[in-house]
Amino acid sequence: MSSLKLTLVVAVALVDTDNRILLAQRPEGKQLAGLWEFPGGKVEPGERPEETLIRELREELGIAVKEACLAPLTFASHAYESFHLLMPLYICRRWEGFVQPLEGQALKWVRPQELRAYPMPPADEPLIPFLVDLLGA
Numbered sequence: 001m002s003s004l005k006l007t008l009v010v011a012v013a014l015v016d017t018d019n020r021i022l023l024a025q026r027p028e029g030k031q032l033a034g035l036w037e038f039p040g041g042k043v044e045p046g047e048r049p050e051e052t053l054i055r056e057l058r059e060e061l062g063i064a065v066k067e068a069c070l071a072p073l074t075f076a077s078h079a080y081e082s083f084h085l086l087m088p089l090y091i092c093r094r095w096e097g098f099v100q101p102l103e104g105q106a107l108k109w110v111r112p113q114e115l116r117a118y119p120m121p122p123a124d125e126p127l128i129p130f131l132v133d134l135l136g137a
């Protein structure tokens with residue numbers, strides 16, 4: 001039996017009116033630095049996953065998202081060396097405010113077909129075909 005700790009992280013594909021998806025680059029000094037990922041973060045004790053996402057989107061990007069605008073899309077399940085990641089991926093097309101890199105992270109709006117050009121954490125790779133299917137090229 002594996003004794004890897006299960007870590008719950010929630011993430012979101014923010015989709016703009018051109019069907020592009022927002023990627024954020026992990027800052028230097030963090031694990032997996034330089035890789036491009038979906039906005040989100042760890043679910044803190046006492047939080048519901050949707051609350052986590054709403055909080056992270058406010059802190060990281062300065063946008064306000066309503067819970068009703070978060071729809072479940074798929075999830076990632078990936079064994080990293082020191083933990084097992086379980087990561088629900090939501091999709092969101094509606095928010096208030098302008099997306100800003102409040103934590104100094106690089107941001108990029110990317111077409112689904114172009115996602116493969118951005119190095120992502122290994123857990124994220126199986127998610128790409130879902131976005132291509134849903135949003136097209």
Ligand SMILES: Nc1nc2c([nH]c(=O)n2[C@@H]2O[C@H](COP(=O)(O)OP(=O)(O)OP(=O)(O)O)[C@@H](O)[C@H]2O)c(=O)[nH]1
Binds near residue numbers: 039124
């Ligand atoms: N937000 C996000 N995290 C992801 C993605 N893919 C993926 O493997 N992760 C992993 O999920 C974890 C998210 O944690 P986090 O961003 O809240 O926290 P962190 O590593 O910065 O650590 P810390 O907040 O404890 O300093 C990291 O281990 C990150 O590598 C993704 O697409 N988005």
